Amino acid sequence: MEAYVNRAEKILERINALAAISEDASCVTRTFGTPAFLEGSALVKSWMEAAGLATRLDNIGNVRGRLLSARPGAKTFVIASHIDTVINAGKFDGPLGVLIGLDLLEQLVQQQAALPFNVELIAFSDEEGCRFHTTYLGSKVVVGFFEPDLLQKQNATGTNLAAALATMGCDAQQLAHDAILPADWLGYFEVHIEQGPVLYERNIPVALVTAIAGQQRVELVFKGMAGHAGTVPMSMRQDALCCAAEAILAVEQFGLAHQQTLVATVGKLDIRHAASNVIPGEVACSLDLRSADEAQLAWASQALREKLEAIVRHRDITLSWNLIQQTAPVTCDAVLNSHLARAIADAGYPVVSLVSGAGHDAVPISKVAPATMLFVRCYKGISHNPLENVELPDLAAALRVAERFLTQLITHHS
Structure with missing residues (x-):
């Protein structure tokens, strides 16, 4: 040795x-x-x-x-x-x-x-x-x-x-x-x-x-409406960052619920045109889904997409789901x-x-x-x-x- x-x-x-x-x-x-x-x-x-x-x-x-x-x-x-x-x-x-x-x-x-x-x-x-x-x-x-x-x-x-x-x-x-x-x-x-x-x-x-x-890498883009942080009432906002935050926590909850067969991660967050006195109008983040079971990976992608689409509908935000990479x-x-x-x-x-x-x-x-x-x-x-x-x-x-x-x-x- x-x-x-x-x-x-x-x-x-x-x-x-x-x-x-x-x-x-x-x-x-x-x-x-x-x-x-x-x-x-x-x-x-x-x-x-x-x-x-x-x-x-x-x-x-x-x-x-x-x-x-x-x-x-x-x-x-x-x-x-x-x-x-x-x-x-x-x-x-x-x-x-x-x-x-x-x-x-x-x-x-x-x-x-x-x-x-x-x-x-x-x-x-x-x-x-x-x-x-x-x-x-x-x-x-x-x-x-x-x-x-x-x-x-x-x-x-x-x-x-x-x-x-x-x-x-x-x-x-x-x-x-x-x-x-x-x-x-x-x-x-x-x-x-x-x-x-x-x-x-x-x-x-x-x-x-x-x-x-197997892996799916997705770019998620949340689009709301930018506005003045001091003048738009809380109940009338289309805050893309708050929506993205709820979505990110949903990704974590989804991964925990199915942790025996997959993992789900958001590792990157980009607030477009960020400023301390501006309500965020557009936010992009990454989504990384992985599973050794190809059928499970396909199911998870669809199920998680539906979950996030429900979140954006409730908040009056639009979501773009852009598949960046997919490997079996x-x-x-x-x-x-x-x-x-x-x-x-x-x-x-x-x-x-x-x-x-x-x-x-x-x-x-x-x-x-x-x-x-x-x-x-x-x-x-x-x-x-x-x-x-x-x-x-x-x-x-x-x-x-x-x-x-x-x-x-x-x-x-x-």
Whole structure:
């Protein structure tokens, strides 16, 4: 185990080095396409090159390193996660999986292993979707599902995605050529922090992911009538903010009432033309619905919409329900999961199965390839927060399991 601890220490050093690259000196923020993101990508690329991988940046900004098999017609097994972050992020969400993958490939190079399939390590460029509200940009390109209309998506300053790619030195016309063809995929493996408290509470280092919850992201826009705060009687107001507040509490109550099968969250609120002496006339907020049951997710969306429409009718407010993103639940591949479960057990850990409430790049990948995921224990399940942390013994345990899993695959396909 000592060897894994030593390797885990090196991974942790790299995680800290990457975390030191940020748009904000006070926290970790490295959103897609920014100078900090490009600096971080260059650092990861240098590590891949030093490991002896055939390395390149593709046209969406993914950093990609390959080990090639000598076998004619060999398929490709991808190990990946992302290196973009949310604003005011933690260090481990995304980079942990990339840098564990890099360590695994470094070992294969040193061992001069004969590979029955190609192995490609990918540091995806945009999983979080913070800058353009375009989650899974990097992985969508790799599976060939990039929608050209996304090139016109604008960020908060009015820059569109096409312009951002040009600034990055990418060629949007070549995006289709960066895909791995469906027939060439062998499978996909991602290591990620749990982002939940189960492993922390049970003091278990790793878990097998069986499924990823489906998700709907909606923009809710409440429109009433702006007015003078001192002259419009309380009983005659069409206050969009008060209506939004009632609606937000209704979302919380709905989530609590159905917490066994779904979660419902409002995480963003925008009061348009806000002023202390003006009755709010327009308010927008986000709605995030998630469930591992596709039928339950569809039902919840309709039921919650009807509940909110009743609230706005009572308050004489109009509601716009704008679907921003929708992903179906994903079931991880049974064959790959059996290999991963065996690797966990052989490493001496209990096989705990979990459903991921968070989305991952495995979601688009699963449309073309078998996918599996390994969760790693994180401090109190905290994620998307500077307190995010993985302890060294847990990192070493994850590395041990991941290496056993990859060795099993190589043996099986040899």
